[in-house]
Amino acid sequence: MRLGLVGAGWWARxxxxPxxxxxxxxxxxxxxxxxxxxxxxxEAYGARVYEDYLDLLEDVDAVAIATPDAVHVPLALEAVRRGRHIFLEKPVGVSLEEALTLLRAVEERDVVAMTALTARADxxxxxxxxxxxALGEVLTFRGAFLADYLADPQAPVPWRARVLGVRHIVGEEGTQEGE
Structure with missing residues (x-):
């Protein structure tokens, strides 16, 4: 399978x-x-750099999308429209409506789509x-995710921190950790 990497940040690299x-x-x-x-x-993988996303889609069977959340669905929709399979980082989209639009497109084109849920085996x-x-209906819960990799003020600032002005973020669904 010929794969296109979409995004070149830490997660993609x-x-x-690998x-x-x-x-x-x-x-x-x-x-x-x-x-x-x-x-x-x-260069590390003997691959080509594409300046145009549509050109990449012409040359691959599937794409792995590791980009800022707001562009997940637009990039994935373009790939699906062209019959390409998609591997998409969470969250799928920035709204339920956006995610459902992608789901309908995937079903219509009959492509394989997978969302990375890295803590599924947690x-x-x-x-x-x-x-x-045994627990019954859970009404509330308390949890903590402890990590110090963003605590150093000299550490590189991830894109979320630059855009949102924060060093840690938890999304609506509680699955997004700071990068």
């Missing part, structure tokens, strides 16, 4: 590229809307599911 590169997948190209990191990522989540019946 450290998670997507995970997908293998016997049945060839990283064909990288598209990252003017990012200087795209070239280094493409021990705490699995335990909660196992005890769901």
């Amino acid at each position: 450290e998670v997507h590229a 995970a997908f590169q293998g016997a049945s997948v060839r990283i064909q190209g990288v598209y990252a809307a003017g990012s200087p990191r795209a070239r280094a990522l493409a 021990w705490a989540a699995e335990t909660a599911v196992r005890y769901r019946e």
Whole structure:
């Protein structure tokens, strides 16, 4: 399968590229809307840098999208319209309506679509599911995610922090950690 990486940030470089590169997948190209990191990522995998997303879609069977949340659905919809399979980081979209639009397009085109839920095998989540019946209806919960990788004021500032002015964010669905 010929795969296009969409995005060239840390997640694309450290998670997507190494995970997908293998016997049945060839990283064909990288598209990252003017990012200087795209070239280094493409060179590391013997891939091509694409300046135009539509050109990338012409040369691949599937795309792995690791971009800011607001452009997940527009990029995925374009890929689906062209019959490309999609691997999409969470959250799928910025609204339920947007996610449902993508779902309908995927069903109409009969392509494979997968959303990355990196904490699906989380021990705490699995335990909660196992005890769901015994617990009954959960009305509230309290949780904590402890990490210090954004605590250093000298650390590189992730895109969310630059855009939103914060160093940690939890989305509506409680699944988004700071980068």
